Amino acid sequence: MAMSDCHCHDEVGRTRRAHTCAYCGSVIPVGSHAHVEHGVFEGAPYRCYCCDRCWPLTKGFWDYSGGECELPISECFAWYLQGTNESAYQEIFGGAGMSETLREYPFCGSEAERKEWK
Secondary structure (H helix, E strand, O other): OOOOOEEEEEEEOOOOOOEEEOOOOOEEOOOOOEEEEEEEEOOEEEEEEEOOOOHHHHHHHHHHHOOOOOOOHHHHHHHHHHHHOHHHHHHHHOOOOOOHHHHHOOOOOOHHHHHHHO
8 A cells, every 4th residue: 555645734832842943943942832744755754843933934935845855944945035035034044155055956946946046
């Protein structure tokens, strides 16, 4: 029997322990509101947390990346924001320069978009 992918989202009223936002890497403190994404991807279970600051930007990210990210999510998310929403990139990542890995790794987007970003 083949396993199918399953993706779910839940809002967490208050976290019971600290978590790290998968998108920006910031700590989500105990007692904070957060979002959790969980499910099965390619047969393997996953769970990741997202802070309120990043949450509104994640739908566009996953649509843009085709639902996949081969680098750590935070690096793919930084790449996405730098190319699509510079003000959010500056706010979340403080304008830190894109890592050399990201500049050379075309993880998502159309061929034209990847060429434009190089």
